[in-house]
Amino acid sequence: MQPRPRRRCLLLTGLALMLVLPLTVRSAGTLELNRASRAELESLPGIGPALAERLLQARAQAEFRSWAELQARVSGIGPVLARRLSAQGLRIDGSPFEGTPARPASSPSSTSSAASPQTR
Numbered sequence: 001m002q003p004r005p006r007r008r009c010l011l012l013t014g015l016a017l018m019l020v021l022p023l024t025v026r027s028a029g030t031l032e033l034n035r036a037s038r039a040e041l042e043s044l045p046g047i048g049p050a051l052a053e054r055l056l057q058a059r060a061q062a063e064f065r066s067w068a069e070l071q072a073r074v075s076g077i078g079p080v081l082a083r084r085l086s087a088q089g090l091r092i093d094g095s096p097f098e099g100t101p102a103r104p105a106s107s108p109s110s111t112s113s114a115a116s117p118q119t120r
Contacts (some may be wrong), residue, residue: 030089033070034063051076067097083090 031040033055041052051074057074058064070092071077079099088098 030091030094033090033092033096034059036090043088044085046081046084046088064092067092067095067099 031044033041038052038056041055042049047055054074054076058070061073064070064073067082067086070094071079071082077099082097084098088096
């Protein structure tokens with residue numbers, strides 16, 4: 001059996017490592033998508049086991065370069081979820097989500113009855 005001071009030292013060292021190691025991925029309340037573990041991804045509300053798996057599989061193909069690329073490559077990630085995850089600290093190459101929801105091009109018939117920006 002180990003002496004008490006040695007056991008306490010090992011316990012404190014282990015706790016310190018548990019606190020310091022996540023800082024390589026998560027700093028100042030942010031989590032880098034291209035470095036995050038499955039557990040870290042699943043810790044974010046909105047990312048469950050299935051979405052975490054899709055994220056990891058897509059990242060294994062190539063790292064994400066932008067939020068637009070993330071949305072294009074991973075089903076289930078749209079602008080609403082991207083904005084929510086970004087607000088929780090998720091980052092891609094250090095960048096938060098700043099995009100706006102993409103809208104499909106309007107057909108001529110739908111724009112004819114709409115008021116122009118100057119007349120509103």
